[in-house]
Amino acid sequence: MPPLISIDVLLIAACAWLAIGLAGMLAPRRLEFISKTLFPFGSVVSFIVGVTALFFLGDEPQATVLAIGLPTLPFHLRLDNLAAVFVLLLGFVSFGISVYAAGYFRKGEGAAPGLLCIEYHLFLASMLMVLLADDAYAFMVAWEGMALSSFLLVTTDHRHEAIRRAGYLYLLIAHVGAISILLSFGVMTGGAGDYTFAGMRAQELSPFWGSAAFLLALVGFGAKAGLVPVHVWLPEAHPAAPSPVSAMMSGIMLKTAIYGLLRVCFDLVGTTIWWWGVVAMAIGLVTALFGVLYSTVQSDMKRLLAYSSIENIGLLAVGIGLALLFHSFHMEILAALAMTAVFYHCLAHAGFKSLLFLCTGSVLHATHERSLGRLGGLIHRMPWVAWLALLGVIASAGLPPLSGFVSEWLLLQAFLFSPGLPHSWLNMIVPVAAAVIALVAAMAGFAMVKFHGIIFLGQMREPNLIHAHDAGPWERAGLVWLAVLTVLLGVLPSTLIGLIDGATQQLLGTGLAGRVAEHGWAMLAPISPDRASYMPMLFLATIATVLLLARWMVRRFYHGRTRRSDAWDCGYFFQGPRAQDTAEGFSQPIRRIFEPMFRMERHFPSIRDEQPYYSVKVEDHFWYWLYLPVARVADWVSGLIVRIQGGRIAIYLLYSFLTLLLLLLVARP
Amino acid sequence: MAELDIFVAMLAIPLVSGALLTVIGERKWAPNLNVIASGCTFFAAALLTADIITNGPRFAMGEQFFIDSMNVFFVTLTAFVGMTTSIFSGPYMKNEHEHGRLTVARLRLYKSMFQLFMFTMLVALTTNNMGILWVAMEAATLTTVLLVSLYRTPASLEAAWKYFILCGVGIAQALFGTILLYFAAERVLGETGNALLWTHLVEVRGELDPSIMVLSFIFLLVGYGTKVGLAPLHNWLPDAHAEGPTPVSAVLSGLLLNVALYAVLRSKVLADGAIGGDFAGNLMMGFGLLTLLMAAFFLGRQKDIKRMFAYSSIEHMGLITFAFGMGGAVANFAGLLHMTMHSLTKSAIFFAVGHATQKSGTQLMADIRGLVRINPVIGWGLMLGTLAILGMPPFGVFASEFMILTHAMKYHPWATPILLLALGVAFAQIFGKVQPMVFGETHAKRLPHAPAITPVFLHLAIVLMLGLWIPPYLTRWFQEAARMLG
């Protein structure tokens, strides 16, 4: 028997997930068994997957062919460094989510637990297969399996019309995207008909067809990732799903789309043309700006996070665009910098966004409320969740010393050293792009302060929030694990960059590991310390030291006496919870400054109103610019075509007759 | 000759049981007889298949019947779907009876006609004579006309009338085509009775006069194409599917369309040999694309669930016709695979739809809601079936669509956008309508007779398996059939 290699372990893991799912179907109503036995088992498998990828990183690719699939195209599987980075992400992040999920699912919420169990683990297994697939058919099967299982999870609580609509929109766009991906694969085979990835690599595409493949892939994977303008499903579907699923979709599934884009752009197409990078960058910037703007004005906590995911995907697209740009001009070191930023941001975002989504899950369980306008002050009732969410918030806002900052830092570094591109236009555009990124990063902070401040801080906006309870032990464990990931990613960038460098090297031929390793684990200096460096540990240590020292000194030399009293009311009598900023109020400046970006329906109270109220509804322009017109055109065409079926038999006979006549007169060999 | 006996048995069982059911179909155990007869037919077909796989093609009853690797596959499929449909129709028809929609006499008529219909289709599939093929097709029309009008409601009569007239006219054109084919063949083969035997025709197909064969193929295509449901000859199809009893819709979609397409394929092989070039293929591709596109846009305006799935059948027939039109080993393979998948999936969907409509007491989609809440199994059956028919992996429909698409991309790139547009539109429309039916809240009550769910999941399981793994012997079998189609 040959020794068990990593890819075998991963395959066994996928099968184990499937088996766990099926086991859930055996006793679909036994919640205790499913949540306390099967989900923990699943999380162990996740952990094994993560560890396997961790040990694999840097090794030679491993491939295998399964005896299933099409007769001409059996399932080819391959584990290389690119895939391994994402497998790592999948394993470790899903470990936390699964642990959390073990404590999350309750009785009487949505579907039967067994159903959830099989959908959930099918989702995991298909994501793993997406990463391992090495031919178009296996990839598409896994890809659509992923879409399908996540769709079913999204519509778990399908009694609500809105959730059904969200699921529909999601699956539809996913399917259209999948078609686009399939076309892209088709183009990449270059007419040779070899649909293995190896076959695609072997093809030399002309610039035209190469570009076609790239654009199709961008649309296809963009639809899954949530790039503008195919993002509309994301803010609907992510909030609709149960929170662990939202976490998995935002944290992991979106990254598989990034994986696919990287796979196509840097591995399969073979050539790179500089304007691809510009296109990816432009779309990424628009997406990031769009996502962050909309996330600031949301009043639903999960929608806010979903839009924030769109923003992060935009940043990733910018990074990919930058890497493409440098790669096309053979500036490999810089390309490696951008690529590392992309990988790092994938990992970072997976960690902190899952953490935040899980936090909303706990809040949801504790309060049964998603609307920010009805939350508040939960830090008093659920300190664990609040403080862990704060970590996620800081990371998500891209602030040191946590994970989000490292990737943004790397990305900005890549931007900063871009001059020297052979196009003067590009040299002009790149800094402007950097400016937009800076704006996006800063606004992400705004959105995150809103998220945390309104949910956890302040006074409770509703009286029943007083009964909220903190997360249970399983949930807490999952949250802590993800928080630990976020912190580790924040403070150990050099070590981790060394780990994922194999993937960068695989795609670009060069990596940063050598340079990074020179300065030890504590210091991150991807090019040289003179140019830029960052020591998160020292950073963290300084702040912590100052914090403790200051506290000690103040108490030592003065005292630590505290008294409680009412808040100062500024002379106003009424200072109840209703006087706090609402979610809408908090984002009012954004709505005002960026007014043209939103489609708003507002109702202002007037003096004469008996019961004055204010309301604002923010909608997406793309609905009205793109989707509704397309739907209308399709409907119009349908309206024309159905006239054929007018019900009159004579007319039907006439069709038949005319067809015959036409063929007799016209058809000639 | 044991094989011969099997073959005769396979044809005789439905014929005899059909006749028997006409007489004694009112007995209590008659539904069981129906199931048993169908089961025996399937068993015989399976034995026959095993025989053909081991011993190769053979004749039966002189040269009048010929079983080769292509039609034996259709025979098995037909017998299988016939069997599952009869299982399904047991409780379904009982429920219909209790709802007062069908009298005992009609149930008798249903059972006997169902068996006769199976008989005609098996004859059409196995006959070696292009004339008998025509006769069997016409007979299949006649039996199904009676099945479609089973409810005797104004709507079902209207549907049956349209079905009869349109398919009658269509099939008359096919007869003209057959006459022309005979005319062409007679000049080569002489005035023997063999001039319509397909095995003989195939051997001399290169010598058939091209100008006659052009006309002949046009007539055959328009004629049998009417039965396949090619646009713009499809108008009977949605009516007949929507107004007949659901088991009939299942066999119409799952089997009759296939058999009609099989007739077209047989004609195409001859036309290709005689005319050369891509004449027949191009015609079929044109029809296929037109059908696909039209059906996709029809889907959006449907209110009746069975009608919608009927249009979905039209759409898939368009896709299959397109695949066979492209020709070549891969496309033919994909076409055959897709026929199989479509038969299995669509009949499974109709089974689920049948129970769903019975539960809700309506075929209007707007009034069917929350199936998973009344009966999760049926709800999930419909959901999974729909996803499968829409080409979602890992179901087998995706496998064949994948092959068709990739082949089209390679040889006919211009057609890919049209294919994808149609598939995308179909997805949006069908899924958008099925989802609220399956999910959501409901107030429907349980039915007096528990639904037969085995057929639904049996079909879907096979489709799922074929999406992930096609057994090697099945592959060989498909490949051989695909090669025969040229």
Place this chain on the structure above:
Amino acid sequence: MISISGLLGQLFAIALALVLAPLLTGWVNQCRAVLQSRSAPPLLQPYFMLHKLFRKDVVMAHSASSLFRTAPFVIFGCMLLACAIIPSLSTDLPFAPAADMLALVGVFGLARIFISLAAMDIGTSFGSLGGRREMLIGFLAEPALLMVIFTTAMISQSTSVATIVETLAHRDFIIYPSLAFAGIAFTMISLAENARVPVDNPATHLELTMIHEAMILEYSGRHLALIEWAASLKLYAYSCLGLALFFPWGIAEKDNFLGLIGAIPLLLLKLGIGGFVLALIETVNAKMRIFRAPEFLGTAFLLAVLGLLVRLLLETRV
């Protein structure tokens, strides 16, 4: 790796920052009073204030949470870290590699997030109003600051503060038009970030116009002292940063102890002038309506981007 002299220099810089920061605030207040023909408070008034506040008991609202109590320390720590990184006297700072310019912006951002969250924690209308406005100013000022940094970083091909300062201090005398743009932008950003007229008024307690004060309304005692101290540290950090970027002459290099001694009076002089200029700006300008602030900062952002483009257009070919 870290030399003793470097470490001493670092500690000295931190100590200097702690000492000088309130002094700078006092100096600015004094200049302002003189310019506005008021009688000035003593120069050391901020120290008295801090001492007084530290001695007092903390009065906290009932709804205050643990975050409310932690925030002042974190903010103070952030500002101190910023001061430790920015070269005021010497570029030989062992802490400098810990954070480059981008991380510096991050530090300010972290402090901002904490103060905003703390402001929202009590759940009064003023607190959340202040927090919201602070974030508004922040998300406009932060990218502008980054752009300024980019401009300087491009000149020196580095984002490390020390490297930038060394490069700029020892260049041949070339006029960089981009730096002019960047300088103006930086001044505008500093005004906004330090809650100065025309964006905010540190002396106001008129509820509807305040930003910084609105956020810290609920703080008292040692917490307020730390926040006030942190605010003056922030002013000091920005001043030093501005001086280091645009007037870097006189900052000592590595291993130049003499230079260090010479740098102290020079720094005091520069800070004195800077403080006076700040007071002057505050005197001649009127406070803007809060919704003019985005325009003000937008202008700063554009100027910074313009500076960057000018840098690319005019100076790369040199």
Place this chain on the structure above:
Amino acid sequence: MSAIIPLSAQLINLCASVILLLAFAMLAQRRVMQLINLFALQGLVLCLSTLIVAVTTGQHHLYYSAGLTLALKAILLPWILHRLVRKLYVKWDVESLVNVPTTMLVGVVLVMIAFNVAQPISLLSQTVSRGTLGIALAVVMLAFVMMITRTKAIPQVVGFLAMENGLFLAATSATYGMPMVVELGIALDVLVGVIILGVFFFQIRDQFDSLDISHMEKLKDG
């Protein structure tokens, strides 16, 4: 092609022409009874023409075929139709969607098309009756037009049967008829079809109170 056309061929051509003429007459006919009679007459002439071919060529199965035609198309089917019309009290008037002159004009154009389409093939035929292939096609097409333009169920069925006549003519003219087994099968199908239709008529009348198929336009999408 020889200059002198043999007598048998002349007779066959004559019969074919009469069939075509009858097809036109059916197209123009406004009375349902007359329509059925014309159909019977067409069957008779068809039988005659088959008989002439049979006599000329000595093909045995053509005698059977002629007999079958006579029995089925000239006698049995018209009789069934007659009975149906009487039993169902069908109104005697036949309404047409398009007025008769227009229909005739269309018919003429169709005949030209049919001749043109059939001509190249009919030259290939070695039968005495080869010239009639075009006529057969024309008859099929005229019957088609008739089905399209008639609004009542019975005339539509007559049109359908007339189409079968055209096909039969084609079979005899091009190839001396199809193999016997096929012809029997076809005849059986037609017979069963008409019987089923007869049953249908009663049901339709019960449900719709009329055999006017314009009532049957409820199932539609457009």
